[in-house]
Amino acid sequence: MDGAKKIERLLAGTYVDRDTGKAIGVATKSLVIKPSLAGMEGDLVAALGFGKKVAVVSDRTTHAVLGKRVEQALDGRHAVQSIVFPEPPYPDDASAEKIRRETAGADAIVAVGSGTINDVCKYASAQDRKPYAVFATAPSMNGYTSVNAAITQHGHKMSLPAQAPAGAFFDLAVLSAAPARLIRAGLGDSLCRTTAEADWLLAHLLHGLPFRELPYELLEDDEGPLFDNAAALMAGDLEVMERLVNTLVLAGFGTAIVGNSQPASQGEHLISHYIDMFADGNRPLIYHGEQVGVTTLSMVRLQERMLDETPVIWPDTETEAGFKARYGDELGASCWAEFQGKRIDTRKAEALNARLAERWHDMRERIAGVLLKSSYLTGVLKAAGADLTPEAIHLPRKFYDGALLRCREIRNRYTFLDLAANAGRLEGAISAI
Incomplete structure (x- = not known):
């Protein structure tokens, strides 16, 4: 089963986990990967059932790349609140609090960006118990669909509980146009599957801590063809x-x-x-x-x-x-x-x-x-x-x-x-x- 089919079955809740033999799913309702999403943005967000007022969060760069397009697509269907950071926010509790304050009247948050924008929106929206979605602007990290956010608190970088996006949307044309360093960053973040699995397996075998094969089973179809074709x-x-x-x-x-x-x-x-x-x-x-x-x-x-x-x-x-x-x-x-x-x-x-x-x-x-x-x-x-x-x-x-x-x-x-x-x-x- 290829990666696209695995994603489809996880969204539907019909993926059979080899560890347990049971069907499992994910909290994300919609995930779309297309050569282009131009003209689809409004329908994608409308299908999530967000309320009337939607805050779209980006920074100056991601707003120019995709944020403005998303705002225009949502305008008319939603009351759009545009929040544009002049620079990428630092992923800490202060940035999350700023988003919470500025989106206090919004029914949902739509993040337009990659690592930091996604993490602070994911964390802030979870704190306020409101849904969020993300439009990716770079294939730079694996946190788009996770339920944790890398947030620094009082100088200590932590992986804190957050929430899954209701929707995650990937326009391959936009991602391919991202700076080369951001594409290399995504490759680098994928490279650690092997070291992470070895470390987690060590903790399991030596200390008896829980371990799951499933996360690595999900990656087995795409990892080799990706690594072998890095150029x-x-x-x-x-x-x-x-x-x-x-x-x-x-x-x-x-x-x-x-x-x-x-x-x-x-x-x-x-x-x-x-x-x-x-x-x-x-x-x-x-x-x-x-x-x-x-x-x-x-x-x-x-x-x-x-x-x-x-x-x-x-x-x-x-x-x-x-x-x-x-x-x-x-x-x-x-x-x-x-x-x-x-x-x-x-x-x-x-x-x-x-x-x-x-x-x-x-x-x-x-x-x-x-x-x-x-x-x-x-x-x-x-x-x-x-x-x-x-x-x-x-x-x-x-x-x-x-x-x-x-x-x-x-x-x-x-x-x-x-x-x-x-x-x-x-x-x-x-x-x-």
């Missing part, structure tokens, strides 16, 4: 662009079905989140997926190294006082609360070492079976002309090494970064990843 994607091939959009949409649906971001966000995203939180504020703009492409290469190299030999786990020695000294009282307390959920004490280390001694061979074989080789992933990014190194995305190597070492402290998510640290091998591996 054609950048040359404007609409068939490959549709593969990318399918991949982004289905990755979002996978997280929506699971109920959190685990299927698509593990160690590679922890590194990226740490960078977002602590990198030099004067650093040039780097898109999320550009950054994740680089951090995914680091993660897959670490995973390959860690699978070479049976690890021996030692207890964590970090303390709350150490966290507060490193991050300050407020952020330190927030990070410590996350880290405590996966902190390894002496008793836990003994139990895990017994499990590793007995089962590591089988664990290793299963994890290796979901990993794509680092050389292959590097080749995919090279074919697309994407950045490959920390320096290429304006990060000093010393800072990046610190991110690799410390990023596991900001989130309660056990990944190969934790396994390497608990085995005393992370610091030694950093120069090679």
